[in-house]
Amino acid sequence: MQLEGTILRGREFAPVEGRVVVEDGEITAVEEASIDTDQIILPAFVNAHTHIGDSIAKEAGAGLSLDELVAPPDGLKHQLLREASREELVAAMRRSLSFMERAGTGAFLEFREGGVSGVEAIEAALDGLAIEGVILGRETIDAMAAADGFGASGARDGEFGAERSATREAGKLFGIHAGERDSDDVNPALDLDPDFLVHMVHLDAIHYERLDDEGTPVVLCPRSNLVTDAGVAPARELFDRTTVALGTDNVFLNSPSMFREMEFAAKLYDVSAREVLQMATVAGAEIAGLDAGVIEPGREARLLVLDGDSDNLAGAEDVVRAVVRRAGVDDVTDVLLAN
Missing domain, CATH: 3.20.20.140 (Metal-dependent hydrolases)
Known part of the structure; x- marks a missing residue:
């Protein structure tokens, strides 16, 4: 499966537009690409x-x-x-x-x-x-x-x-x-x-x-x-x-x-x-001791997807700051937990 959106990648959560590819519960690729969605993808x-x-x-x-x-x-x-x-x-x-x-x-x-x-x-x-x-x-x-x-x-x-x-x-x-x-x-x-x-x-x-x-x-x-x-x-x-x-x-x-x-x-x-x-x-x-918390290839696919175009998050200029200080349960569109 693939998830598309603004990906908060790595330990520094650098915002990257593209897709996260998941196979058998594992992140197999993080691909930069032009996408047509306002979703925000971050680690669970x-x-x-x-x-x-x-x-x-x-x-x-x-x-x-x-x-x-x-x-x-x-x-x-x-x-x-x-x-x-x-x-x-x-x-x-x-x-x-x-x-x-x-x-x-x-x-x-x-x-x-x-x-x-x-x-x-x-x-x-x-x-x-x-x-x-x-x-x-x-x-x-x-x-x-x-x-x-x-x-x-x-x-x-x-x-x-x-x-x-x-x-x-x-x-x-x-x-x-x-x-x-x-x-x-x-x-x-x-x-x-x-x-x-x-x-x-x-x-x-x-x-x-x-x-x-x-x-x-x-x-x-x-x-x-x-x-x-x-x-x-x-x-x-x-x-x-x-x-x-x-x-x-x-x-x-x-x-x-x-x-x-x-x-x-x-x-x-x-x-x-x-x-x-x-x-x-x-x-x-x-x-x-969990293989979680970071979006990178080889990691378990424990991911959280937010609607970046929700009434709460639309117009955010700093995605990381908006996720931390503004986002809430109502903004969640998907939770993918490999186990």
Whole structure:
């Protein structure tokens, strides 16, 4: 099959008129050509940090502190998850996943509560969908063994050492929250040599020095951080030091729309539209070890097509800026996800 339009090609998303040729789920060619369409073709998004189980209670907990909302084991989120039946949980997650797929997200990295049963529940929710889940189990080593890795809450001294060792031995991903409430857990998190860190809002000089030396990737969740009063991450300083990706975090706090997250990030952080699009695509793919996030021959065909002549996008003079700051779900005409 062929897709024609303005192609946002490569890591820099250089706009090229032409066609993308896809065979057996792989991009086999990107051809420059004169075309008669206003479509915009870009990589499908990679949402680099989600808690999809929160779909059971959207907009719950208004006015609560960060710890009251999400801290294990008795934060509101964990109470609601314990109270929900498996059927309720799977149905709510599936609706969020279906929305994410329709809104151009091709893959996501999930911190999945509930141990092994939680991992099994989201696998059930994913059944039959094209969106790809990289699932990180939580709470137990058994959950990690049943999943694609382990997703840890914030570390304090001595925490998660056994889980990190087991995850490393299994050759799986280890991600951890850090610097969301304060900077006290950043060094303990870095000491675990994680594959990536989530949030990194509160940082001290030593943390920048360690990132300079270690280059540990970071996932930012700007809308979530403002909702919970965590603050604003130093995105420019992080982007200059390491790989930075973008995630929507808890579904009960924010819609899992990467369009909304990109627009918010572009208007909040001191980063360019092109850098935000990298955060929403190739950066998350690299953290997750996925062959996605870039339109080039040889890559998996995980593509998003927008109507550049929609009432929202018509007349845009800077295509990348328009995609990041203006586009939305209503502009999507096609989502092609090879799996």
